[in-house]
Amino acid sequence: MKATTETQKKSVKLHNEKDQGKKDFLDSFIKVAFVPMLIISILAMLSPIYILIKVSISKPVDVLTQHPTFLIHNFTGEHWIKVLQSGLLFPALSKSFIVATATAIVAIILATPASYVISRLPKKTKYIIVLALFFTRMFPNVGIALPISVKFIRWNLIDTHAGLILAHLIEQLPFITWILVGTFEVIPQDLEKSAMIDGASRIRALWSVILPNAAPGLAVAAMYVWLNSWNEFTYALYLSLSTNTLPLQIYYYVNRGGFFQTATYATILMIPVLIVTYALQRYIRSDYLGGAIKG
Structure with a gap:
């Protein structure tokens, strides 16, 4: 009986040593492979962006060939000059920026109070x-x-900023409301209760x-809607006639088969995205509520 117990103990010990060895091997593999995998992932994400920029600033001899090179050998600004001188860039850029910014602002104004109220409702109702x-x-x-375009024709909203903003709000309001409901849920109600005990009204507690x-x-929601x-x-x-937005302008050049103008417009379309993301990312902090409640 004693020999059997010792055998079982040795078996369990051996099994634990094997598990520990597998765990150590896995940890070592992750430590060794993490940096190369990270580099490969970054390259995989940045390569399409680089190719887009490369096409927009390369001569046709570097692109329209059976075996195009990865590096830029014959630099040219001809494609950018054509796009800038076409007279089509700035109206499309202006329309896209105005519509995106107005849509984000209006969506935040409408969804914030609604999301706050929904977050304070009973769980089933919510x-x-x-x-x-x-x-x-x-x-x-x-x-x-x-059907929206047919209705907007009657309301004289076709080819207007207001019509496009309203159409975008139809698509964006459900998602931004969902995002903000989750945001308000994690904010302790004790914060607003404390403010109201100190004499603040509910509106004042919400605002301050x-x-x-x-x-x-709010930053995540605004970024999501804007992008x-x-x-x-x-x-x-459906709703643009005389003035295109930037995505429509890219579509126009794709249909024409203009690789270089398409790449140039796509690069221009990407630049504000990087700027807006960089401007708002400072608000996205996981520890933002870390010092909200003490004790």
């Missing part, structure tokens, strides 16, 4: 409302864009206490 919001996104944009703590979520509106194509195709 769940039903969020599901109802997502139900509106079950229908494809193409199926919605056509809740919204500052919700800044990361989606900036890149939106379907509604712009």
Whole structure:
């Protein structure tokens, strides 16, 4: 009996040593492979951007060949000059920027109070409302864009900034409301209760206490809406006649087969995205609520 017990102990010890050896090997592999995998991932993400920029500043001899090189050998600004002198860039750039910015601002103004109220509702009611919001996104944009364009013709909103902003809000409001509901849920209600005990009204508590703590979520929501509106194509195709947005302008050159102008417009389309993301990323901090409550 004693020999059997000792054998079992040795078996368990041997099994534990094997498990520990596997764990040590896995940890060592992760430590060794982490940097190369990170570098490969970064290169995989940056390569399309580099190729886009390369095409926009390379001569045709470097691109329109059977075996194009990865590096830039014959630099040229001809494609950028053509785009800048075409007279089509700045109207499209202006329209895209105005529509995206206005859509983000209006969406934040409308969704913030609604999301705050929804976040303070009972759990079952909150769940039903969020599901109802997502139900509106079950229908494809193409199926919605056509009846909207017919209605906007009657309202004289075709080819206007206001019409495109309203169309973008249809798509963006459910998602931004969902994002902000989650943001307000993680903010302790004790904060607003403490402010109200100190004499602040509910509106004052929302403005002075809740919204500052919700800044990361608001930044994420604003960034999400702005980027989606900036890149939106379907509604712009139905609702734009005389002045295109930048995605429509890219589509125009793709149809014409203009590789270099397409790459140039796509590079220009990417630049504001980088600027907006960099400007708002400072608000996205996981420890923003770390010092909100003490004790």
